[in-house]
Amino acid sequence: MARRPRELDEDDVRSRANPRGTRPRSKQRPAHEDAVDAFVVAVDRGRYLVLAGDTEVTAMRARELGRKSIVVGDRVGVVGTIDDSPDALVRIVRLDERDTVLRRTADDNDEHERVIVANADQLVIVSALADPEPSFGLIDRCLVAALAAGIEPVLCLTKSDLASPQLVTERYAALDLPAVTTHRGGSLDALRDLLIGHVSVLVGHSGVGKSTLINALVPSADRATGVVSAIGKGRHTSSSAVALRLPDDAGWVIDTPGVRSFGLAHVGPDDLLWAFPDLEDGANLCLPGCEHLSTEVGCRLDAWVADGHSTPERLAAFRQLLVSR
Known part of the structure:
Protein backbone atom coordinates (compact mmCIF):
# COMPACT_ATOMS: atom_id res chain seq x y z
CA MET A 1 0.00 0.00 0.00
CA ALA A 2 1.40 3.37 -0.97
CA ARG A 3 2.23 5.67 1.93
CA ARG A 4 0.30 8.86 2.12
CA PRO A 5 2.55 11.92 2.10
CA ARG A 6 2.75 13.53 5.47
CA GLU A 7 0.98 16.81 5.67
CA LEU A 8 3.24 19.64 6.72
CA ASP A 9 2.32 22.33 9.18
CA GLU A 10 3.99 25.53 10.40
CA ASP A 11 6.29 23.66 12.82
CA ASP A 12 7.92 21.79 9.95
CA VAL A 13 9.09 24.95 8.18
CA ARG A 14 12.70 25.83 9.00
CA SER A 15 13.57 29.44 9.48
CA ARG A 16 16.92 31.24 9.67
CA ALA A 17 17.75 34.36 11.53
CA ASN A 18 18.49 37.26 9.16
CA PRO A 19 18.18 35.20 5.97
CA ARG A 20 20.22 36.50 3.03
CA GLY A 21 18.42 37.89 0.05
CA THR A 22 15.21 38.75 1.89
CA ARG A 23 15.64 42.48 1.34
CA PRO A 24 14.66 43.41 -2.22
CA ARG A 25 17.36 45.11 -4.23
CA SER A 26 16.73 48.71 -5.11
CA LYS A 27 17.40 49.94 -8.63
CA GLN A 28 17.75 53.47 -7.37
CA ARG A 29 21.27 54.85 -7.51
CA PRO A 30 22.64 57.66 -5.39
CA ALA A 31 22.14 61.01 -7.10
CA HIS A 32 25.54 62.34 -5.96
CA GLU A 33 24.36 65.89 -6.42
CA ASP A 34 27.46 67.01 -4.54
CA ALA A 35 29.83 65.43 -7.08
CA ASP A 96 30.13 62.50 -18.65
CA GLU A 97 29.24 62.10 -22.29
CA ARG A 98 32.29 62.16 -24.55
CA ASP A 99 32.72 64.64 -27.38
CA THR A 100 35.20 62.42 -29.24
CA VAL A 101 36.77 59.00 -28.80
CA LEU A 102 40.05 58.00 -30.45
CA ARG A 103 40.12 54.23 -30.95
CA ARG A 104 42.45 51.66 -32.41
CA THR A 105 42.64 47.90 -32.57
CA ALA A 106 45.74 45.78 -32.00
CA ASP A 107 45.66 44.80 -35.67
CA ASP A 108 43.25 44.84 -38.58
CA ASN A 109 41.80 41.44 -37.67
CA ASP A 110 41.16 42.26 -34.01
CA GLU A 111 37.52 43.04 -33.29
CA HIS A 112 38.31 44.42 -29.83
CA GLU A 113 38.48 48.20 -29.90
CA ARG A 114 40.85 49.99 -27.55
CA VAL A 115 39.96 53.51 -26.56
CA ILE A 116 43.16 55.54 -26.44
CA VAL A 117 41.82 58.87 -25.17
CA ALA A 118 38.53 60.70 -24.86
CA ASN A 119 37.55 64.29 -25.63
CA ALA A 120 40.67 65.17 -27.64
CA ASP A 121 39.95 67.60 -30.46
CA GLN A 122 43.36 67.37 -32.15
CA LEU A 123 45.63 64.45 -33.08
CA VAL A 124 49.30 65.32 -33.51
CA ILE A 125 50.91 62.60 -35.64
CA VAL A 126 54.61 62.69 -34.78
CA SER A 127 56.94 61.26 -37.43
CA ALA A 128 60.69 61.54 -37.77
CA LEU A 129 62.11 62.48 -41.16
CA ALA A 130 65.10 60.22 -40.54
CA ASP A 131 66.33 57.75 -37.93
CA PRO A 132 63.74 56.21 -38.19
CA GLU A 133 62.42 56.88 -41.68
CA PRO A 134 58.84 58.17 -42.02
CA SER A 135 56.22 55.44 -41.72
CA PHE A 136 53.59 56.44 -44.25
CA GLY A 137 51.49 53.44 -43.28
CA LEU A 138 51.18 54.66 -39.70
CA ILE A 139 50.54 58.24 -40.78
CA ASP A 140 47.75 57.09 -43.11
CA ARG A 141 46.17 54.97 -40.39
CA CYS A 142 46.29 57.76 -37.83
CA LEU A 143 44.72 60.14 -40.33
CA VAL A 144 41.86 57.72 -40.97
CA ALA A 145 41.29 57.12 -37.25
CA ALA A 146 41.32 60.86 -36.49
CA LEU A 147 38.95 61.86 -39.27
CA ALA A 148 36.60 58.97 -38.50
CA ALA A 149 36.46 60.18 -34.88
CA GLY A 150 35.86 63.82 -35.78
CA ILE A 151 39.32 64.86 -34.55
CA GLU A 152 41.47 67.32 -36.49
CA PRO A 153 44.85 65.85 -37.51
CA VAL A 154 48.16 67.73 -37.39
CA LEU A 155 51.46 66.44 -38.76
CA CYS A 156 54.61 67.08 -36.73
CA LEU A 157 57.83 66.14 -38.55
CA THR A 158 60.85 65.87 -36.26
CA LYS A 159 64.59 65.72 -37.00
CA SER A 160 64.32 68.14 -39.91
CA ASP A 161 68.06 68.76 -39.54
CA LEU A 162 68.64 65.23 -40.86
CA ALA A 163 66.31 65.21 -43.89
CA SER A 164 64.03 67.45 -45.91
CA PRO A 165 60.26 67.35 -45.20
CA GLN A 166 59.37 67.96 -48.85
CA LEU A 167 58.59 64.34 -49.74
CA VAL A 168 56.21 63.99 -46.79
CA THR A 169 54.46 67.33 -47.17
CA GLU A 170 53.92 66.78 -50.90
CA ARG A 171 52.39 63.37 -50.24
CA TYR A 172 49.68 64.92 -48.05
CA ALA A 173 49.28 68.22 -49.89
CA ALA A 174 45.76 67.29 -51.05
CA LEU A 175 44.59 67.02 -47.45
CA ASP A 176 45.41 70.63 -46.57
CA LEU A 177 46.94 69.07 -43.46
CA PRO A 178 48.62 71.44 -40.99
CA ALA A 179 52.28 70.43 -40.75
CA VAL A 180 55.17 71.70 -38.66
CA THR A 181 58.83 70.70 -38.62
CA THR A 182 61.12 70.57 -35.61
CA HIS A 183 64.67 69.63 -34.74
CA ARG A 184 66.56 69.21 -31.49
CA GLY A 185 67.30 72.57 -29.92
CA GLY A 186 65.13 74.44 -32.43
CA SER A 187 62.10 76.64 -31.82
CA LEU A 188 58.75 75.00 -31.08
CA ASP A 189 56.74 78.19 -31.52
CA ALA A 190 54.90 76.89 -34.61
CA LEU A 191 53.87 73.68 -32.83
CA ARG A 192 52.98 75.52 -29.63
CA ASP A 193 50.70 77.88 -31.57
CA LEU A 194 48.79 74.88 -32.95
CA LEU A 195 48.32 73.42 -29.46
CA ILE A 196 46.98 76.53 -27.72
CA GLY A 197 43.36 76.12 -26.67
CA HIS A 198 43.18 72.46 -27.65
CA VAL A 199 43.25 69.01 -26.07
CA SER A 200 45.86 67.38 -28.31
CA VAL A 201 46.94 63.75 -28.27
CA LEU A 202 50.41 62.88 -29.60
CA VAL A 203 50.86 59.56 -31.39
CA GLY A 204 53.93 58.11 -33.07
CA HIS A 205 56.43 55.28 -33.27
CA SER A 206 59.04 54.92 -30.55
CA GLY A 207 62.19 56.93 -31.27
CA VAL A 208 60.57 59.74 -33.26
CA GLY A 209 61.24 62.33 -30.53
CA LYS A 210 57.84 62.49 -28.91
CA SER A 211 59.23 62.59 -25.36
CA THR A 212 61.68 65.31 -26.35
CA LEU A 213 58.80 67.41 -27.62
CA ILE A 214 56.78 66.87 -24.46
CA ASN A 215 59.71 67.82 -22.22
CA ALA A 216 60.23 71.03 -24.19
CA LEU A 217 56.54 71.94 -24.21
CA VAL A 218 55.96 71.03 -20.55
CA PRO A 219 59.30 71.41 -18.71
CA SER A 220 57.93 69.75 -15.57
CA ALA A 221 56.91 66.59 -17.44
CA ASP A 222 60.28 64.77 -17.15
CA ARG A 223 59.35 62.31 -19.88
CA ALA A 224 62.96 61.27 -20.46
CA THR A 225 62.59 58.52 -17.85
CA GLY A 226 58.93 57.89 -18.45
CA VAL A 227 55.83 59.01 -16.62
CA VAL A 228 56.12 59.49 -12.90
CA SER A 229 53.03 57.67 -11.70
CA ALA A 230 51.04 59.93 -9.42
CA ILE A 231 49.52 56.79 -7.96
CA GLY A 232 52.76 54.94 -7.31
CA LYS A 233 54.60 58.09 -6.11
CA GLY A 234 58.04 57.93 -7.65
CA ARG A 235 57.55 54.83 -9.78
CA HIS A 236 58.35 55.54 -13.41
CA THR A 237 56.26 54.08 -16.21
CA SER A 238 55.64 54.75 -19.90
CA SER A 239 53.01 52.09 -20.46
CA SER A 240 49.95 54.33 -20.53
CA ALA A 241 48.73 57.71 -21.70
CA VAL A 242 49.06 60.80 -19.52
CA ALA A 243 47.57 64.28 -19.88
CA LEU A 244 49.82 67.26 -19.20
CA ARG A 245 48.71 70.87 -18.92
CA LEU A 246 50.63 73.38 -21.01
CA PRO A 247 52.19 76.33 -19.18
CA ASP A 248 49.88 79.27 -18.50
CA ASP A 249 46.90 76.89 -18.82
CA ALA A 250 47.18 77.22 -22.60
CA GLY A 251 45.80 73.77 -23.35
CA TRP A 252 46.45 70.06 -22.82
CA VAL A 253 48.79 67.58 -24.46
CA ILE A 254 48.20 63.86 -24.01
CA ASP A 255 51.33 61.79 -24.43
CA THR A 256 50.89 58.15 -25.46
CA PRO A 257 53.36 55.24 -25.52
CA GLY A 258 55.09 54.57 -28.81
CA VAL A 259 52.91 52.37 -31.00
CA ARG A 260 54.01 49.55 -33.28
CA SER A 261 50.70 49.27 -35.10
CA PHE A 262 47.43 51.12 -35.42
CA GLY A 263 44.66 48.69 -36.35
CA LEU A 264 41.57 49.98 -38.15
CA ALA A 265 39.20 47.05 -37.75
CA HIS A 266 36.66 49.50 -36.28
CA VAL A 267 36.69 51.73 -39.39
CA GLY A 268 34.47 50.97 -42.39
CA PRO A 269 35.85 50.93 -45.95
CA ASP A 270 33.91 54.06 -46.92
CA ASP A 271 35.48 55.94 -44.02
CA LEU A 272 38.93 55.38 -45.47
CA LEU A 273 38.16 57.90 -48.21
CA TRP A 274 38.00 60.66 -45.57
CA ALA A 275 41.78 60.54 -45.46
CA PHE A 276 42.02 60.46 -49.28
CA PRO A 277 39.89 63.38 -50.52
CA ASP A 278 42.00 63.50 -53.68
CA LEU A 279 40.54 60.07 -54.57
CA GLU A 280 36.98 60.60 -53.36
CA ASP A 281 35.58 62.18 -56.55
CA GLY A 282 37.27 59.47 -58.61
CA ALA A 283 35.69 56.77 -56.44
CA ASN A 284 32.27 58.32 -57.13
CA LEU A 285 32.80 57.55 -60.83
CA CYS A 286 33.06 53.83 -60.12
CA LEU A 287 30.12 51.48 -60.55
CA PRO A 288 28.02 50.71 -57.45
CA GLY A 289 29.65 48.00 -55.35
CA CYS A 290 33.15 48.67 -56.67
CA GLU A 291 35.82 47.52 -54.22
CA HIS A 292 38.33 49.99 -55.70
CA LEU A 293 41.05 47.35 -55.99
CA SER A 294 41.86 47.18 -59.70
CA THR A 295 40.74 48.21 -63.18
CA GLU A 296 39.95 44.56 -63.92
CA VAL A 297 36.72 44.88 -61.94
CA GLY A 298 35.82 48.28 -63.36
CA CYS A 299 37.56 50.59 -60.88
CA ARG A 300 37.98 54.11 -62.29
CA LEU A 301 40.60 55.25 -59.79
CA ASP A 302 43.57 54.35 -62.00
CA ALA A 303 42.24 56.62 -64.76
CA TRP A 304 41.55 59.31 -62.17
CA VAL A 305 45.17 59.20 -61.06
CA ALA A 306 46.43 59.10 -64.65
CA ASP A 307 44.54 62.35 -65.29
CA GLY A 308 46.63 64.01 -62.59
CA HIS A 309 44.04 64.26 -59.79
CA SER A 310 46.22 62.27 -57.39
CA THR A 311 49.42 60.22 -57.36
CA PRO A 312 50.13 56.50 -57.76
CA GLU A 313 51.62 56.47 -54.25
CA ARG A 314 48.39 57.77 -52.74
CA LEU A 315 46.30 55.23 -54.64
CA ALA A 316 48.62 52.42 -53.57
CA ALA A 317 48.35 53.55 -49.93
CA PHE A 318 44.55 53.62 -50.14
CA ARG A 319 44.38 50.15 -51.64
CA GLN A 320 46.84 48.80 -49.08
CA LEU A 321 44.53 49.97 -46.31
CA LEU A 322 41.55 48.41 -48.05
CA VAL A 323 43.28 45.04 -48.31
CA SER A 324 44.83 44.99 -44.83
CA ARG A 325 41.77 45.97 -42.81
Missing part, protein backbone atom coordinates in the same frame (compact mmCIF):
# COMPACT_ATOMS: atom_id res chain seq x y z
CA VAL A 36 32.67 67.69 -8.17
CA ASP A 37 33.68 67.95 -11.84
CA ALA A 38 37.09 66.46 -12.59
CA PHE A 39 39.35 65.55 -15.53
CA VAL A 40 41.15 62.19 -15.83
CA VAL A 41 44.87 62.77 -16.41
CA ALA A 42 46.28 59.25 -15.88
CA VAL A 43 45.12 55.65 -15.44
CA ASP A 44 47.11 52.96 -13.66
CA ARG A 45 45.77 49.47 -12.88
CA GLY A 46 42.28 50.40 -11.82
CA ARG A 47 43.18 53.70 -10.20
CA TYR A 48 42.77 57.10 -11.74
CA LEU A 49 44.59 60.38 -11.28
CA VAL A 50 42.03 63.15 -11.66
CA LEU A 51 42.26 66.91 -11.60
CA ALA A 52 39.46 68.53 -9.60
CA GLY A 53 39.87 72.27 -9.80
CA ASP A 54 43.58 72.77 -9.18
CA THR A 55 44.01 69.64 -7.06
CA GLU A 56 45.24 66.28 -8.33
CA VAL A 57 43.93 63.32 -6.37
CA THR A 58 43.77 59.55 -6.76
CA ALA A 59 40.33 58.10 -7.47
CA MET A 60 38.59 54.74 -7.58
CA ARG A 61 35.63 53.85 -9.76
CA ALA A 62 32.29 53.61 -7.94
CA ARG A 63 30.53 50.25 -8.23
CA GLU A 64 27.43 51.80 -9.75
CA LEU A 65 29.40 52.69 -12.88
CA GLY A 66 29.62 49.00 -13.70
CA ARG A 67 32.06 48.07 -16.44
CA LYS A 68 32.15 51.46 -18.13
CA SER A 69 35.63 52.19 -19.41
CA ILE A 70 37.29 55.32 -18.03
CA VAL A 71 40.27 56.68 -19.96
CA VAL A 72 42.56 59.67 -20.00
CA GLY A 73 40.67 62.75 -21.15
CA ASP A 74 37.34 61.68 -19.64
CA ARG A 75 35.30 64.25 -17.77
CA VAL A 76 33.91 62.76 -14.60
CA GLY A 77 32.21 63.57 -11.32
CA VAL A 78 33.91 62.64 -8.03
CA VAL A 79 32.91 62.56 -4.37
CA GLY A 80 35.10 62.47 -1.28
CA THR A 81 37.68 64.63 0.42
CA ILE A 82 39.63 66.50 -2.23
CA ASP A 83 42.98 67.70 -0.97
CA ASP A 84 46.66 67.25 -1.82
CA SER A 85 47.47 64.86 1.02
CA PRO A 86 49.21 61.60 -0.04
CA ASP A 87 46.39 59.46 1.34
CA ALA A 88 43.53 61.39 -0.27
CA LEU A 89 41.17 59.11 -2.20
CA VAL A 90 37.90 59.93 -3.94
CA ARG A 91 35.37 57.96 -5.94
CA ILE A 92 34.36 58.51 -9.55
CA VAL A 93 30.56 58.38 -9.53
CA ARG A 94 29.74 59.91 -12.90
CA LEU A 95 31.14 59.59 -16.43
Whole structure:
Protein backbone atom coordinates (compact mmCIF):
# COMPACT_ATOMS: atom_id res chain seq x y z
CA MET A 1 0.00 0.00 0.00
CA ALA A 2 1.40 3.37 -0.97
CA ARG A 3 2.23 5.67 1.93
CA ARG A 4 0.30 8.86 2.12
CA PRO A 5 2.55 11.92 2.10
CA ARG A 6 2.75 13.53 5.47
CA GLU A 7 0.98 16.81 5.67
CA LEU A 8 3.24 19.64 6.72
CA ASP A 9 2.32 22.33 9.18
CA GLU A 10 3.99 25.53 10.40
CA ASP A 11 6.29 23.66 12.82
CA ASP A 12 7.92 21.79 9.95
CA VAL A 13 9.09 24.95 8.18
CA ARG A 14 12.70 25.83 9.00
CA SER A 15 13.57 29.44 9.48
CA ARG A 16 16.92 31.24 9.67
CA ALA A 17 17.75 34.36 11.53
CA ASN A 18 18.49 37.26 9.16
CA PRO A 19 18.18 35.20 5.97
CA ARG A 20 20.22 36.50 3.03
CA GLY A 21 18.42 37.89 0.05
CA THR A 22 15.21 38.75 1.89
CA ARG A 23 15.64 42.48 1.34
CA PRO A 24 14.66 43.41 -2.22
CA ARG A 25 17.36 45.11 -4.23
CA SER A 26 16.73 48.71 -5.11
CA LYS A 27 17.40 49.94 -8.63
CA GLN A 28 17.75 53.47 -7.37
CA ARG A 29 21.27 54.85 -7.51
CA PRO A 30 22.64 57.66 -5.39
CA ALA A 31 22.14 61.01 -7.10
CA HIS A 32 25.54 62.34 -5.96
CA GLU A 33 24.36 65.89 -6.42
CA ASP A 34 27.46 67.01 -4.54
CA ALA A 35 29.83 65.43 -7.08
CA VAL A 36 32.67 67.69 -8.17
CA ASP A 37 33.68 67.95 -11.84
CA ALA A 38 37.09 66.46 -12.59
CA PHE A 39 39.35 65.55 -15.53
CA VAL A 40 41.15 62.19 -15.83
CA VAL A 41 44.87 62.77 -16.41
CA ALA A 42 46.28 59.25 -15.88
CA VAL A 43 45.12 55.65 -15.44
CA ASP A 44 47.11 52.96 -13.66
CA ARG A 45 45.77 49.47 -12.88
CA GLY A 46 42.28 50.40 -11.82
CA ARG A 47 43.18 53.70 -10.20
CA TYR A 48 42.77 57.10 -11.74
CA LEU A 49 44.59 60.38 -11.28
CA VAL A 50 42.03 63.15 -11.66
CA LEU A 51 42.26 66.91 -11.60
CA ALA A 52 39.46 68.53 -9.60
CA GLY A 53 39.87 72.27 -9.80
CA ASP A 54 43.58 72.77 -9.18
CA THR A 55 44.01 69.64 -7.06
CA GLU A 56 45.24 66.28 -8.33
CA VAL A 57 43.93 63.32 -6.37
CA THR A 58 43.77 59.55 -6.76
CA ALA A 59 40.33 58.10 -7.47
CA MET A 60 38.59 54.74 -7.58
CA ARG A 61 35.63 53.85 -9.76
CA ALA A 62 32.29 53.61 -7.94
CA ARG A 63 30.53 50.25 -8.23
CA GLU A 64 27.43 51.80 -9.75
CA LEU A 65 29.40 52.69 -12.88
CA GLY A 66 29.62 49.00 -13.70
CA ARG A 67 32.06 48.07 -16.44
CA LYS A 68 32.15 51.46 -18.13
CA SER A 69 35.63 52.19 -19.41
CA ILE A 70 37.29 55.32 -18.03
CA VAL A 71 40.27 56.68 -19.96
CA VAL A 72 42.56 59.67 -20.00
CA GLY A 73 40.67 62.75 -21.15
CA ASP A 74 37.34 61.68 -19.64
CA ARG A 75 35.30 64.25 -17.77
CA VAL A 76 33.91 62.76 -14.60
CA GLY A 77 32.21 63.57 -11.32
CA VAL A 78 33.91 62.64 -8.03
CA VAL A 79 32.91 62.56 -4.37
CA GLY A 80 35.10 62.47 -1.28
CA THR A 81 37.68 64.63 0.42
CA ILE A 82 39.63 66.50 -2.23
CA ASP A 83 42.98 67.70 -0.97
CA ASP A 84 46.66 67.25 -1.82
CA SER A 85 47.47 64.86 1.02
CA PRO A 86 49.21 61.60 -0.04
CA ASP A 87 46.39 59.46 1.34
CA ALA A 88 43.53 61.39 -0.27
CA LEU A 89 41.17 59.11 -2.20
CA VAL A 90 37.90 59.93 -3.94
CA ARG A 91 35.37 57.96 -5.94
CA ILE A 92 34.36 58.51 -9.55
CA VAL A 93 30.56 58.38 -9.53
CA ARG A 94 29.74 59.91 -12.90
CA LEU A 95 31.14 59.59 -16.43
CA ASP A 96 30.13 62.50 -18.65
CA GLU A 97 29.24 62.10 -22.29
CA ARG A 98 32.29 62.16 -24.55
CA ASP A 99 32.72 64.64 -27.38
CA THR A 100 35.20 62.42 -29.24
CA VAL A 101 36.77 59.00 -28.80
CA LEU A 102 40.05 58.00 -30.45
CA ARG A 103 40.12 54.23 -30.95
CA ARG A 104 42.45 51.66 -32.41
CA THR A 105 42.64 47.90 -32.57
CA ALA A 106 45.74 45.78 -32.00
CA ASP A 107 45.66 44.80 -35.67
CA ASP A 108 43.25 44.84 -38.58
CA ASN A 109 41.80 41.44 -37.67
CA ASP A 110 41.16 42.26 -34.01
CA GLU A 111 37.52 43.04 -33.29
CA HIS A 112 38.31 44.42 -29.83
CA GLU A 113 38.48 48.20 -29.90
CA ARG A 114 40.85 49.99 -27.55
CA VAL A 115 39.96 53.51 -26.56
CA ILE A 116 43.16 55.54 -26.44
CA VAL A 117 41.82 58.87 -25.17
CA ALA A 118 38.53 60.70 -24.86
CA ASN A 119 37.55 64.29 -25.63
CA ALA A 120 40.67 65.17 -27.64
CA ASP A 121 39.95 67.60 -30.46
CA GLN A 122 43.36 67.37 -32.15
CA LEU A 123 45.63 64.45 -33.08
CA VAL A 124 49.30 65.32 -33.51
CA ILE A 125 50.91 62.60 -35.64
CA VAL A 126 54.61 62.69 -34.78
CA SER A 127 56.94 61.26 -37.43
CA ALA A 128 60.69 61.54 -37.77
CA LEU A 129 62.11 62.48 -41.16
CA ALA A 130 65.10 60.22 -40.54
CA ASP A 131 66.33 57.75 -37.93
CA PRO A 132 63.74 56.21 -38.19
CA GLU A 133 62.42 56.88 -41.68
CA PRO A 134 58.84 58.17 -42.02
CA SER A 135 56.22 55.44 -41.72
CA PHE A 136 53.59 56.44 -44.25
CA GLY A 137 51.49 53.44 -43.28
CA LEU A 138 51.18 54.66 -39.70
CA ILE A 139 50.54 58.24 -40.78
CA ASP A 140 47.75 57.09 -43.11
CA ARG A 141 46.17 54.97 -40.39
CA CYS A 142 46.29 57.76 -37.83
CA LEU A 143 44.72 60.14 -40.33
CA VAL A 144 41.86 57.72 -40.97
CA ALA A 145 41.29 57.12 -37.25
CA ALA A 146 41.32 60.86 -36.49
CA LEU A 147 38.95 61.86 -39.27
CA ALA A 148 36.60 58.97 -38.50
CA ALA A 149 36.46 60.18 -34.88
CA GLY A 150 35.86 63.82 -35.78
CA ILE A 151 39.32 64.86 -34.55
CA GLU A 152 41.47 67.32 -36.49
CA PRO A 153 44.85 65.85 -37.51
CA VAL A 154 48.16 67.73 -37.39
CA LEU A 155 51.46 66.44 -38.76
CA CYS A 156 54.61 67.08 -36.73
CA LEU A 157 57.83 66.14 -38.55
CA THR A 158 60.85 65.87 -36.26
CA LYS A 159 64.59 65.72 -37.00
CA SER A 160 64.32 68.14 -39.91
CA ASP A 161 68.06 68.76 -39.54
CA LEU A 162 68.64 65.23 -40.86
CA ALA A 163 66.31 65.21 -43.89
CA SER A 164 64.03 67.45 -45.91
CA PRO A 165 60.26 67.35 -45.20
CA GLN A 166 59.37 67.96 -48.85
CA LEU A 167 58.59 64.34 -49.74
CA VAL A 168 56.21 63.99 -46.79
CA THR A 169 54.46 67.33 -47.17
CA GLU A 170 53.92 66.78 -50.90
CA ARG A 171 52.39 63.37 -50.24
CA TYR A 172 49.68 64.92 -48.05
CA ALA A 173 49.28 68.22 -49.89
CA ALA A 174 45.76 67.29 -51.05
CA LEU A 175 44.59 67.02 -47.45
CA ASP A 176 45.41 70.63 -46.57
CA LEU A 177 46.94 69.07 -43.46
CA PRO A 178 48.62 71.44 -40.99
CA ALA A 179 52.28 70.43 -40.75
CA VAL A 180 55.17 71.70 -38.66
CA THR A 181 58.83 70.70 -38.62
CA THR A 182 61.12 70.57 -35.61
CA HIS A 183 64.67 69.63 -34.74
CA ARG A 184 66.56 69.21 -31.49
CA GLY A 185 67.30 72.57 -29.92
CA GLY A 186 65.13 74.44 -32.43
CA SER A 187 62.10 76.64 -31.82
CA LEU A 188 58.75 75.00 -31.08
CA ASP A 189 56.74 78.19 -31.52
CA ALA A 190 54.90 76.89 -34.61
CA LEU A 191 53.87 73.68 -32.83
CA ARG A 192 52.98 75.52 -29.63
CA ASP A 193 50.70 77.88 -31.57
CA LEU A 194 48.79 74.88 -32.95
CA LEU A 195 48.32 73.42 -29.46
CA ILE A 196 46.98 76.53 -27.72
CA GLY A 197 43.36 76.12 -26.67
CA HIS A 198 43.18 72.46 -27.65
CA VAL A 199 43.25 69.01 -26.07
CA SER A 200 45.86 67.38 -28.31
CA VAL A 201 46.94 63.75 -28.27
CA LEU A 202 50.41 62.88 -29.60
CA VAL A 203 50.86 59.56 -31.39
CA GLY A 204 53.93 58.11 -33.07
CA HIS A 205 56.43 55.28 -33.27
CA SER A 206 59.04 54.92 -30.55
CA GLY A 207 62.19 56.93 -31.27
CA VAL A 208 60.57 59.74 -33.26
CA GLY A 209 61.24 62.33 -30.53
CA LYS A 210 57.84 62.49 -28.91
CA SER A 211 59.23 62.59 -25.36
CA THR A 212 61.68 65.31 -26.35
CA LEU A 213 58.80 67.41 -27.62
CA ILE A 214 56.78 66.87 -24.46
CA ASN A 215 59.71 67.82 -22.22
CA ALA A 216 60.23 71.03 -24.19
CA LEU A 217 56.54 71.94 -24.21
CA VAL A 218 55.96 71.03 -20.55
CA PRO A 219 59.30 71.41 -18.71
CA SER A 220 57.93 69.75 -15.57
CA ALA A 221 56.91 66.59 -17.44
CA ASP A 222 60.28 64.77 -17.15
CA ARG A 223 59.35 62.31 -19.88
CA ALA A 224 62.96 61.27 -20.46
CA THR A 225 62.59 58.52 -17.85
CA GLY A 226 58.93 57.89 -18.45
CA VAL A 227 55.83 59.01 -16.62
CA VAL A 228 56.12 59.49 -12.90
CA SER A 229 53.03 57.67 -11.70
CA ALA A 230 51.04 59.93 -9.42
CA ILE A 231 49.52 56.79 -7.96
CA GLY A 232 52.76 54.94 -7.31
CA LYS A 233 54.60 58.09 -6.11
CA GLY A 234 58.04 57.93 -7.65
CA ARG A 235 57.55 54.83 -9.78
CA HIS A 236 58.35 55.54 -13.41
CA THR A 237 56.26 54.08 -16.21
CA SER A 238 55.64 54.75 -19.90
CA SER A 239 53.01 52.09 -20.46
CA SER A 240 49.95 54.33 -20.53
CA ALA A 241 48.73 57.71 -21.70
CA VAL A 242 49.06 60.80 -19.52
CA ALA A 243 47.57 64.28 -19.88
CA LEU A 244 49.82 67.26 -19.20
CA ARG A 245 48.71 70.87 -18.92
CA LEU A 246 50.63 73.38 -21.01
CA PRO A 247 52.19 76.33 -19.18
CA ASP A 248 49.88 79.27 -18.50
CA ASP A 249 46.90 76.89 -18.82
CA ALA A 250 47.18 77.22 -22.60
CA GLY A 251 45.80 73.77 -23.35
CA TRP A 252 46.45 70.06 -22.82
CA VAL A 253 48.79 67.58 -24.46
CA ILE A 254 48.20 63.86 -24.01
CA ASP A 255 51.33 61.79 -24.43
CA THR A 256 50.89 58.15 -25.46
CA PRO A 257 53.36 55.24 -25.52
CA GLY A 258 55.09 54.57 -28.81
CA VAL A 259 52.91 52.37 -31.00
CA ARG A 260 54.01 49.55 -33.28
CA SER A 261 50.70 49.27 -35.10
CA PHE A 262 47.43 51.12 -35.42
CA GLY A 263 44.66 48.69 -36.35
CA LEU A 264 41.57 49.98 -38.15
CA ALA A 265 39.20 47.05 -37.75
CA HIS A 266 36.66 49.50 -36.28
CA VAL A 267 36.69 51.73 -39.39
CA GLY A 268 34.47 50.97 -42.39
CA PRO A 269 35.85 50.93 -45.95
CA ASP A 270 33.91 54.06 -46.92
CA ASP A 271 35.48 55.94 -44.02
CA LEU A 272 38.93 55.38 -45.47
CA LEU A 273 38.16 57.90 -48.21
CA TRP A 274 38.00 60.66 -45.57
CA ALA A 275 41.78 60.54 -45.46
CA PHE A 276 42.02 60.46 -49.28
CA PRO A 277 39.89 63.38 -50.52
CA ASP A 278 42.00 63.50 -53.68
CA LEU A 279 40.54 60.07 -54.57
CA GLU A 280 36.98 60.60 -53.36
CA ASP A 281 35.58 62.18 -56.55
CA GLY A 282 37.27 59.47 -58.61
CA ALA A 283 35.69 56.77 -56.44
CA ASN A 284 32.27 58.32 -57.13
CA LEU A 285 32.80 57.55 -60.83
CA CYS A 286 33.06 53.83 -60.12
CA LEU A 287 30.12 51.48 -60.55
CA PRO A 288 28.02 50.71 -57.45
CA GLY A 289 29.65 48.00 -55.35
CA CYS A 290 33.15 48.67 -56.67
CA GLU A 291 35.82 47.52 -54.22
CA HIS A 292 38.33 49.99 -55.70
CA LEU A 293 41.05 47.35 -55.99
CA SER A 294 41.86 47.18 -59.70
CA THR A 295 40.74 48.21 -63.18
CA GLU A 296 39.95 44.56 -63.92
CA VAL A 297 36.72 44.88 -61.94
CA GLY A 298 35.82 48.28 -63.36
CA CYS A 299 37.56 50.59 -60.88
CA ARG A 300 37.98 54.11 -62.29
CA LEU A 301 40.60 55.25 -59.79
CA ASP A 302 43.57 54.35 -62.00
CA ALA A 303 42.24 56.62 -64.76
CA TRP A 304 41.55 59.31 -62.17
CA VAL A 305 45.17 59.20 -61.06
CA ALA A 306 46.43 59.10 -64.65
CA ASP A 307 44.54 62.35 -65.29
CA GLY A 308 46.63 64.01 -62.59
CA HIS A 309 44.04 64.26 -59.79
CA SER A 310 46.22 62.27 -57.39
CA THR A 311 49.42 60.22 -57.36
CA PRO A 312 50.13 56.50 -57.76
CA GLU A 313 51.62 56.47 -54.25
CA ARG A 314 48.39 57.77 -52.74
CA LEU A 315 46.30 55.23 -54.64
CA ALA A 316 48.62 52.42 -53.57
CA ALA A 317 48.35 53.55 -49.93
CA PHE A 318 44.55 53.62 -50.14
CA ARG A 319 44.38 50.15 -51.64
CA GLN A 320 46.84 48.80 -49.08
CA LEU A 321 44.53 49.97 -46.31
CA LEU A 322 41.55 48.41 -48.05
CA VAL A 323 43.28 45.04 -48.31
CA SER A 324 44.83 44.99 -44.83
CA ARG A 325 41.77 45.97 -42.81
